[in-house]
Amino acid sequence: MTRSQVVLASIATLASISFIHPCSSVAIAQEMPDTTMAQYQFSGVINADNVYVRSGASENDYPVVKLSKGDGVVVVGMKYDWLKILPTDNSFCLVGKAWVDKRGDGTIGRVRDDASNVNVRIGSGLNNMITKVALQMKAGDDVKILGEQDEYFKIAPPPGTFVYVHKKFVDVIKSVEVVNNNGKLEVKQRDTSTTPPAVATPAPAGELVTPGKTGATPDSATPATPDVKATEVAAVPATLPSSTAAAEADFDALETKFADASKQPIDQQPIDELLAGYKKIVDEKHAPESMLRMAEFRLKGLEIRKNAVADYTATQKMRETMAAKQKPLQVEAAELTQRIADNQIKRYTAVGTLRTSALTYGGKTLYRLTDPATERTVVYVMTSDPWVTKLQGQFIGIHGDVTDDTVRKIKFIAPKQFEPIDPAQIAKGTATSAMTPASLLPTSTSMVP
DSSP, X not given: OOHHHHXXXXXXXXXXXXXXXXXXXXXXXXOSSOEEOGGGOEXXXXXXXXXXXXXXXXXXXXXXXEEOTTOEEEEEEEETTEEEEOOOTTOOEXXXXXXXXXXXXXXXXXXXXXXXXXEEEEOOSSSSOOOOEXXXXXXXXXXXXXXXXXXXXXXXXXXXXXXXXXXXXXXXXXXXXEEEETTEEEEEEOOTTSOOTTOOOOOSTTOEEOTTOBTTBOOTTSOOOOOEEHHXXXXXXXXXXXXXXXXXXXXXXXXXXXXXXTTSOGGGSOHHHHHHHHHHXXXXXXXXXXXXXXXXXXXXXXXXXXXXHHHHHHHXXXXXXXXXXXXXXXXXXXXHHHHXXXXXXXXXXXXXXXEEEEEEETTEEEEEEEOTTTOOEEEEEEOOOTHHHHHTTSEEEEEEEEEEETTXXXXXEEEEEEEXXXXXXXXXXSEEEEEOOGGGSTTOOOOOO
C-alpha cells in the first residue's frame, strides 16, 4: 500500500464509524523518548486551518508542509506534546545525487554499491532548510525519485520517515495498527474486541486519565504509563496564539514575495520592503525558531543584494556622468574633423572643363580638359569609359598618368580617378593641380568668368 493509500484509507473510515465529540482531545501520556507505541496508533483529522507539520517534535524544527481543517493523518507515536505521523501526500525527502544512480525511466534510484550510511533528509515545501536527517540508507536500497533540487534528488519519503504535528490540532477518529510489510508501512484496522487504547473520552475535571481508560474504567490489557490530568489536555488551545499565528502568516507572505522578487532583475526587486518585513519578524520574535533562523538568513542575502544594487546604480551614474562630459568633446571632435575636411588640400594631376576633341589617337577619340575662361586645351584625355559623356561641360579633377608624345606633339592623360570640383577651390588654394588652366593660376591676369 502506498503512502497516499495509507492516508486515504484512514480518512475513508470516517463514513463507517461514530465520531468522538469534536472537542475531545487525545488523552495520551507524555512520553519522553521518541518511540512508536502501538497504544498511540490511530487515524486522526486536522481540526484547524494552516497547521504546520514539522520535521521534529518542537516549534524550533522547521515546517515541511501545511495542512487544512479536515485533512487526515495517521499517528504512530508521540513525543512530548507532538504526535509522530506518517508523511502526508505532499511530503518529500532529499538524498544526495552523488550517492544514487537513476534506473529505468529515471523515476527509480538505487543507492550506489560503494555508498553506506547515506543520509536521507526531510525536505520542506515552505522553506529551503534541509538539516533534519530522517534516516540512513545502505547500498542497494531503492528510492522513488520525484524531482531534483540543487545537488539533491527529491524522493518519496522512505519507510521509517516520520514528521510531527502538535496534538492540539488533531482529533481522534479511530484506533489503527501500523505494520511493516516487507519494508512498506500498512495501516490496518485494529481489533475492536477491546477498547482502543489510544482513544479516550475526557474524564471529569481533576481526574487522572491513562491511555486505555475511558473515564475511570480500567483496562488491564493496556501497559501502565504516567498519568496526566484531563484538564491539562483539555486546556490546550485549538489554535496558535494570535501573535505567533500572525508572525507565521507574515513570514509565509514574505516568502512568496521573496520568491517572486527573485525572478526579477535585481534593480527591480523590492529589496527594502523585504528587508523591513524580515527584520520585523526577527525583532518581534513571535515566530517559531526555525522561521527566525530563516528570516535571519534572508536578511543577510538581501543585504548583499542591496549592496549589489547600490554598486550597480553608482556605476550607471558614473557612466551617465562620463557620457555627459564626453558629449561636448564628441561634438567638438566632429567639428574639427569637418573643418579639417573642409580645409584639406586636394591634389590632382590635371583640372579643367571636360570637352570632346576632334583628334583621335590609336583609333580612339580623345577628350580634353580646357581652361574655363579661354577654352584653351590644358591636356588631352584618352579613355573609353562611359563616364565622360556624363561629365562633359563640367569642371573636374583627374588623377592619372600623363603621356608626352613628342612626335605628334601632344600630351594626354589616362584617368585613374576623377571627380567634379569647384574651380574656386583652385583659387582658394584648397585644391592644386600639376596641370592647371592659366586663368586659375595665381599669377595669371586672366579672370574666371
